[in-house]
Amino acid sequence: MKMQGRTVAYRKSRRSHERCDATLTGKRAARDDVSAESSTEFPDRLSVMEVRLQAQDDEITLLKSSLADAPRKLRLHDQQIPLLKQQLIAVNPAAARVLNQSGYVDGFTKPCRLSTSSLDGFHHTSNRVRRNSEKSRDSQEKTKQRLSKKAASSTNLLTRSPSLESRAKDLISTTGSQGSRRGTQSQSIKMFIRGRPITMYIPSNILNYEELRMDLPSQKLDLDWVYGYRGRDCRANLYLLPSGEAVYFIACVVVLYHISNQTQRHYRKHTDCVRCLAIHPDKVRVASGQTAGVDKDGKPLQPFVHIWDSKTLVTLQQIGLGTFERGVGALAFSSSDAGTFLCVIDDSNEHMLSVWDWNKHMKHVEVKSTNEAVLAVDFSPTDTNNIISCGKSHVYFWTMSAGTLTKKQGIFGKYKKPKFVLCFVFSLTGDVLTGDSEGNILTWGKSAADTKTLGKGAKETFQIMKQTRAHEGSVFTMCILQGGAILSGGGKDRKIIRWSADLAPERECEIPEKFGAVRTIADVDGEELLVGTTRNAILRGTFSDGFVAIVQGHVDEMWGLAAHPTQNIFLTCGNDRQVCVWNAEDHKLDWCTTLEESGLCADFSPNGAVVSVGLSTGRWVVLDLQTKEVMSDLIDGNEQLSVMRYSPDGSFLAVGSHDNFIYIYNVTEGGRRYTRFGKCTGHSSFITHLDWSKDGKYIMSNSGDYEILYWDVTSGCKLLRNRFESKDREWASYTCVLGFHVMGVWLEGSDGTDINALCRSHSESMVAVADDFCKVHLFQYPCPKPKAPSYKYEGHGSHVTNVRFTHNDSHLLSMGGKDTCILQWRVKGTGTGDHSKEHLASSSSVFSSSCSPVNGT
DSSP: OOOOOOOSHHHHHHHHHHHHHHHHHHHHHHTTSGGGGGGGSSHHHHHHHHHHHHHHHHHHHHHHHHHHHHHHHHHHHHHHHHHHHHHHHHHOHHHHHHHHHHOEETTEEOOOOOOHHHHHHOOSOHHHHHHHHHHHHHHHHHHHHHHHHHHHHHHHHHHHOHHHHHHHHHHHHHHHHTSSOOSGGGOEEEEEETTEEEEEEOOTTOSOGGGOOOOOOSOEEEEEEEEOOOOSSOOSOOEEOTTSEEEEEETTEEEEEETTTTEEEEEOOOSSOEEEEEEOTTSSEEEEEEBOOBOTTSOBOOOOEEEEETTTOOEEEEEOTTTOOSBEEEEEEOSTTSSOEEEEEEOSTTOOEEEEEGGGTEEEEEEOOOSSOEEEEEEOSSOTTEEEEEEBTEEEEEEEETTEEEEEEOBOTTSOOOSBEEEEEEOTTSOEEEEETTSEEEEEEEEOOOHHHHOTTOOSEEEEEEEEEOOSSOEEEEEEOTTSOEEEEESTTOEEEEEOTTOOEEEEEEOOGGGOSEEEEEESSSSOEEEEETTSOEEEEETTTEEEEEEOOOSSOEEEEEEOSSSSEEEEEETTOEEEEEETTTTEEEEEEEOSSOEEEEEEOTTSSEEEEEETTSEEEEEETTTOOEEEEEEOSSSOEEEEEEOTTSSEEEEEETTSOEEEEEEEGGGTEEEEEEEEOOOSSOEEEEEEBTTSSEEEEEETTSOEEEEESTTTSEEOSOGGGGTTOOBSOOOOSSSGGGGGGSOTTOOSSSEEEEEEOTTSSEEEEEETTSOEEEEESSOOSTTOOEEEEOOOSSOEEEEEEOTTSSEEEEEESTTOOEEEEEEESOOOSHHHHHHHHTSOSSOOSOOOOOOOO
16 A cells, blocks of 8 residues: 655645634734734744644654664564574575575675576586685675664765665565465455555455455444533634524634533534624624645645524525635624625635625625734614724724725824734723723724814714723623623633713622633623633623633643543544543533643553553652542653553553553552553654554554554563564554555555544444544554555644543544544444454455455555
């Protein structure tokens, strides 16, 4: 299965897009913090530089791994020569004599010029053989010297030239396959990743690999639940519908969460991260705008806005495709004309403002807004022709007339000009109230122009009538209640304050620090409120009773995911240093603790009493699920840990590190005591994945240079040199992304990092794959042939970092990276995996004599 070494264009563009997205949204978050003013300069140039830097880092990693790997490969080749010699002795003793006389140099055969007739009968004279032997001995010392001087440069050449590297590894692989076991040992195929050959040995129960048929799995996935909320860098994205459902978004999904019934529905027509929401005056139709995204070749995709029915989830209109750039930053329906128009501001450099007659799919007017970031836009509630927008250091008052838009900039005059105008609302008297990064609420009223202040030619415009000190830090959001009262939410002080119509403070409360600052407020009934926070939580409560979280999530990139062996609970951890334990049945967060460092991997012990979490510094901790206390705290190396895995009986724990080692621990006292047993040494790059055999004696591991190694743990963490001997071994879990049974999950042209994780179901009938293109795939298991069909599922807005099946395969859990989103998929359909196994075993009645490399997937 030859995988040509495609560049990492998509992955790097995708990550670059996320960084760009983070920069653009960081504009919004930074506008809440004065110190971030310069963070949005030159995003394109920065993205290009980051892409180049990452590509160079990848090349350096491969060069280092190949250089470190060369001595071991040479030793391996040297060990294979006795096997070749034994085979030649068995075939023809005369050949063995010639081979003995010809000599060997550091594991490389010095060839004798033997004709075909020589190999068949060896009729050459003894003088000819003697001359060959003498030539070989004369050149032996010279060859040794050349090899010692050029080892490093040869390794470099192999790494830079995939074709040369393939030939060298083919030689090693071919020599290994010509050992004492002829016939069956030749049953191997190769897959290529970035030009690097990986030999896969075919299990004995597969009688004819060529006749294997790859089918779609008998099961499918349905999105069951979405954990998380995007509050860290978006605003005005939480609304309450008359149906009792809260509307918000995360990743590519708009969630409709029924608060009383605790059920979710999902609008899933977006192709990339949703960035903004607007509710139609009828409280039924919803507009949602998304970011641009990139395709598999790294080319930007076009953003758009969907208008859809919240009752039926049917898309009514798609507007702006080919019009907007980078993404959609702000949306608003008109209200005085029953929502005929939709105002959109995109994330282009000029932040184009356009007004659409959305029902007719017609753009009414478009104009450049400003080169500064824009945070909010809305129509006047009494006049569709009046629009207001605000953002970095500005507030604009727009007038729409005869197909054109004209703007007047708000003049701050004697008042201090804020770094950011973050939000605004219309009072019942027609004034405009703005909240800014200085903690003030400014009241803008329409009056005759002061020509001394505004200059000649100025006409009637909005001027500041009043300044009200509201919060310490920024005023992130404001909300008008039914009777004219106003709610404001603060950043640094985390306060929610209720003001009278004339801005006299009436009540206030403070939300808990662990939830962050107030991002947005939605009124439920005048007393009860919904509050979205900057730490991706949605709170429900009142001024008198306080607030509790009804939605929670991580706030930074996540990698660690583990499912409990007997219960419907799972654990997640990430760069926000949070370890969260979730109840998959009740769809809620059971408990959460904060560690001193980022958590990157985790695994439950087989008895389910404890869970081990690997951290970013080589530390790992063991948590008791009942007491939530740290039972053990150990350190292995000083580099990040990438995988934790208990043996099936729980007697061992394997810890895979970025220092290229796998540390093995004896586990006693039900998972509460750990003593070092040994260390698996042999990988030439960082450990990425590993699995235990069903008998708990062996480990299969993958590394960053696309290597598959096998280890005999019980015999002292011994590296098994002959990988052929492990071809029929059964594995308790299958999370290694490289292996014969999962070859078919790799797409043609993959670069080795396109698949971040995979997981075989407990029934061994399907395998789920988390890729770098925001997709979750479901394949049949085993999946050993190229171009295997799969079901593909969308919803994540970032690279999918991990997948796990729950203990009874009822659900699949997938985790996004930068989108901080956890998706829970319901597994539908029947299938136990027995059919797949039977099919593999009965594909043919005899072994095929040889198996050619498979080209492409």
